Amino acid sequence: MEAPVRLLVPNPFGAPIYYRETLSSTMDEARWLKTQGEPHGTVICAGLQEAGRGRKNRPWSAAAGESLLFTILLRYPRPSALPRAITLKAGLALSLAVEDFAPPLLGRVRVKWPNDLMIDSRKAAGVLTEGDGETVYIGIGVNVAQTVFPEAFRAKATSLTLALGDRAALGPKSRFLLLGKILPRLYRELDAPEAGDGSWRGRLEERLYRRGRPVRFFPGGADSGQLVEGTLEGIGPEGELLLIPQGASGSVPFTTGELDVYTASPE
Numbered sequence: 001m002e003a004p005v006r007l008l009v010p011n012p013f014g015a016p017i018y019y020r021e022t023l024s025s026t027m028d029e030a031r032w033l034k035t036q037g038e039p040h041g042t043v044i045c046a047g048l049q050e051a052g053r054g055r056k057n058r059p060w061s062a063a064a065g066e067s068l069l070f071t072i073l074l075r076y077p078r079p080s081a082l083p084r085a086i087t088l089k090a091g092l093a094l095s096l097a098v099e100d101f102a103p104p105l106l107g108r109v110r111v112k113w114p115n116d117l118m119i120d121s122r123k124a125a126g127v128l129t130e131g132d133g134e135t136v137y138i139g140i141g142v143n144v145a146q147t148v149f150p151e152a153f154r155a156k157a158t159s160l161t162l163a164l165g166d167r168a169a170l171g172p173k174s175r176f177l178l179l180g181k182i183l184p185r186l187y188r189e190l191d192a193p194e195a196g197d198g199s200w201r202g203r204l205e206e207r208l209y210r211r212g213r214p215v216r217f218f219p220g221g222a223d224s225g226q227l228v229e230g231t232l233e234g235i236g237p238e239g240e241l242l243l244i245p246q247g248a249s250g251s252v253p254f255t256t257g258e259l260d261v262y263t264a265s266p267e
Contacts, residue, residue, distance in 0.1 A: 004019060004020050005019050005020075006018060006019075007045065007176060007179075009176055009179050009180045009183070010180060010183070010184075011043065011183050012041075012184050012187040013040060013041020013042075013072075013183070013191065014039075015040060015041035015042040015043070016038070016043070017044075017179075018033075018043065018045065019044075019047075020044070020045075020046050020047070021047045022047065022048045022049075022064075023046040023048070023050070024049070024050050024051040025046075025049050025050075025051050025071075026044045026045065026049065026070055026071035026139055027071050027128065027130060027137055028051075029044045029046075029071070030044050030071040030072070030073045030137045030139075031132070033073055034073055034075075034135055038073060039075070040073070040074055040075040041072065041073070041074065041187075041191075042072070042073045043070055043073075043179075043183070044070060044071055045068070045070040045176075045179065046069045046070070047064050047065050047069075048063075048065075048069075049069055063146070065145070065172040066143070066144060066159075066172075067142060067144055067146070068140070068141070068144050068175040068178050068179060068182075069140075070139070070179065071137050071138065071139040071140070072137070072138050072183075072186065073135065073137060074135065074136040074137070074138065074190070075134065075135050076134045076135070076136070077134065078134055079134050081134070082131070082134070082136060083190050083195065083196070084237075084238055084239065085235075086129055086136060086138070086190065087114055087127055087129040088111070088113070088114060088115075088200075088204060088235065088239045089189040089190060089195075089200055089204075090127045090129065090138050090140070090186060090189070090190070091111040091114075091115060091116075091117060091127050092111060092189055092200060092203060092204045092207070093182065093188070093189040093190070094111075094117055094125060094142070094182060094185070094186075095110070095111050095207055097178070097181040097182040097185040097186075098117065098119075098124075098125070098142070098160070098178075100181045100185070101160075101178045101181045102160055102163075102164060104164060105119060105160070105163060108120055109124075109207065110207050110208065110209035111204060111207055111208055111209060112210075112259060113208065113209070113232075113235070113241045113259060114239070114241070115127040115128065117142070119158050119160075119163040120158070120163070122155075122157055122158035123143075123156055123157050123158070124142065124143050124157070124158050124159060124160065124163065125140065125141060125142040125143065126141050127139070127140055128141075138186075140182070142160070142175075142178065143157065143158065143159035143160065144160050144161065144170055144174060144178065145159060145160075145161050145170050145171065145174070146159040146162070147159070147162060160178075198237075201234075201235050201237065205235055208232070208234065208235065209259075210232050211232050211233070211234060212231065212232065212233070213231065214229070214230070214231060215229070215230065215231070215232045215259055215260070216229050216259070216260040217229070217230070217241070217243055217254065217257055217260070218257055218258045218260065219254055221257065221258050224257075228245050228252075228254075229246050230243045230244050230245040230246050230248065231243065231244045232259075233251045234251075238255075239255075240253040241253070241254045241255075241257070241259075242254075
């Protein structure tokens with residue numbers, strides 16, 4: 001395995017940013033970096049992940065150099081110090097950073113509960129959060145320069161390049177420019193003194209995918225055998241999804257589950 005290189009990307013967390021061309025996964029590498037004593041805010045990026053994964057261990061695959069793939073290692077003094085709704089806050093930060101990076105996408109970027117970034121009605125990025133006591137690992141994968149997706153994902157996925165409508169707009173180096181936009185947004189949502197002020201819910205709900213619209217929801221997951229149909233109302237104080245089931249007069253909170261947005265009515 002080649003030695004990691006240090007990226008000269010500013011990091012407001014004050015920690016190093018490492019890069020490897022090929023890794024099994026940035027999440028696994030971040031766990032190893034913890035054992036080496038790397039500090040809070042350390043970032044590991046990869047050009048290619050051989051065993052990348054998303055939520056519920058779903059595989060995450062991308063051609064070399066086409067995606068921004070990284071994990072940030074966050075250390076807290078005790079489990080109770082971990083930020084609430086950390087995955088959603090990371091999604092909020094990511095959505096804002098994408099708009100910072102590509103202003104023409106302003107108004108088209110949405111956060112799909114609990115961990116996806118949508119542009120219009122297609123997935124462009126994902127967030128995976130794992131914990132280890134007082135340590136949190138936030139993995140982020142953004143489709144940056146892809147112009148072709150496997151057939152199974154073509155109707156559901158997009159990239160920044162495709163969303164911008166210019167196939168020559170973004171090259172491999174643009175991944176690191178995007179990283180330079182994401183890290184300050186993550187810092188503001190998770191580490192800055194004002195990060196716990198509670199305003200994140202309102203800012204997230206402004207860009208919550210399908211808020212106020214009909215949805216199908218599977219509590220516990222798509223294979224749970226349960227289905228709730230109703231209207232997506234918003235986000236609760238702990239990051240729970242608030243749905244108003246059909247025929248109900250008030251909202252019901254859900255902490256786990258999956259939105260089926262692809263069979264819902266069009267935007």
